[in-house]
Amino acid sequence: MGPLTCIEYLGIVLDTDKLEARLPANKVERICKFIISIIQKSTCTKRELLQLLGHLNFASRVIVPGRSFVSYLIKLSTKVKELHFYVNLRKEARVDLEFWLRFLHNWNGINMFYDCNYTSNFDMQLYTDASSTIGYGGYYQGKWFCSTWPKELPSLNDKSLSMAFLELYLIVVAALLWGKEWKCKKILFLCDNEATVAIVKRGRSKCIEIMKLMRRLTWCACVNNFQVTAKHIEGRKNNISDALSRLQMEKFHRLAPHAEKAATQLPECLRSNVVLNETVKQLWTHAVANTTRSLYNIGNREALTRQFFLVKLKNILELCGYDPNLYNGHSFRSGAATSAGKARVEDHMIKVLGRWKSDSYCRYIKISPTSIKYAQQSLTES
Template identity: 55%
Template structure:
């Protein structure tokens, strides 16, 4: 710092002393507290409360001006600097804001924009305002020993470092999983990934995870954080919220099904074969959350 100040002085660069701080391990920059000891970024509680108040106010309206919409978008974009997964839930606000030209023109708040704001509201009310610095290097499913798979109308399974689950499809989901259309395939491939995140997400803190999946539609949905199918979008919301709460980020890549031996056994409910492949795995499976919990629609809470 002393050398830097000397250089500025010799170059006649004016420095505002009231805005100069150092050497410290915690500093507030653009309204965000950065802590190099705890390796985390924090939003002040008053800013969180202000954003919650803005969203509550907006959800009472049927329409607003473009200026007001851009204002709430600005608040959510600010929060997204700390909570990276939240960026997925501002796209509808951006699209809606482009529907009129003048700032004073009114815009009707559609269901998609309301769902985005409800998602933010649900998260902000239970978030402590803290996010860890993510690791710079992406970690693959193989490196994490994380594998998931779904098998037709039989079931779904997942494995993570010796822990595992293997379940038949719940009766209410069996019809969804029997359908041969691409939406159904994407749904059932995404389902065990969400279950794995709910079970083990607290162990993935600060990680940049790359989920492996043998369905390209599911890979695209995960990477875009979007789907036109309401049921799939419910799973996407659960996954994003889990990532936000547990401080990890994710993407996906395509992997041929024949390379997923462990997950294949679990999704086909072939437990003896799985135990032969992984003799060191735990003897008993993890307790899987019920489908009502997995498919909980966060936007109506």
């Protein structure tokens, strides 16, 4: 056999064409099936959990970020003594397992040529700073962002956790904005907050809100192929990011004369940056917002109301050349009920899907003349 560019060695595929190490497809499929079988249960035995952990520990050789999402499962396995005893699979366990599924499907493999050493964020000219009462800012090689804190930002009772949340929030925003430029880098964030350092190094936190951010950072690192860790330092501060977090724009431009220029309006012009707006918006919506937050929101982040929707609908209909007076909010319910009737959905199911409390839904089902004619023919033939 001649030389090969792709071989399997000790259960890991080494590919010199793609310059990566990855799990074989059959192993990925087997682990995914195992995870799905566990997720579908409310409980599992300690033996099953340990078997799964064995697979995940092996997979973490090439899916490095996954290491952060086994510690809770390991702790869970210690709750009972005997192998045949059952453990309860709570939400935290399911979320970690779902993350593993995402890793296996979308990020199976590591680049063989990461930087040998970690580069500090200061050496990269990457600075972030949080002012707990004013706002936050970040700077990276001439690019920058700053803003006041979102009003909906959760308030954590523990002051140390609260500051850790704010510091981590900035790291995540920076990663979302500039992570594409960090490919194959190993980044060391120097931070004066010990709680933040511990969370970034472990990849986990007991705080639910912080854990949402940590998962977002981990996934961003996976997608853009970089690694992050943190180190504690005493009170090191950068004047550039400090000025940004306090929205001191004149001072910022004086300290960073080569930074990208923006419009003269401050700081509203910074919020007009589409990339920043969308990134921070997505960060809040997908990583921080709680499950009780409204699904649909209008521009000012308020919940979409029925009246607002109907006004916009009528405006659009009129622009399209339709008479808006022929349509109202019930038109959607009527159309849905009619479509369900044509699809032969049972009456009681239409009532449930439409959330009708009475039998008034029957009036919304429009029956075509063809259907009436067919029913009459059926009666005469019988």
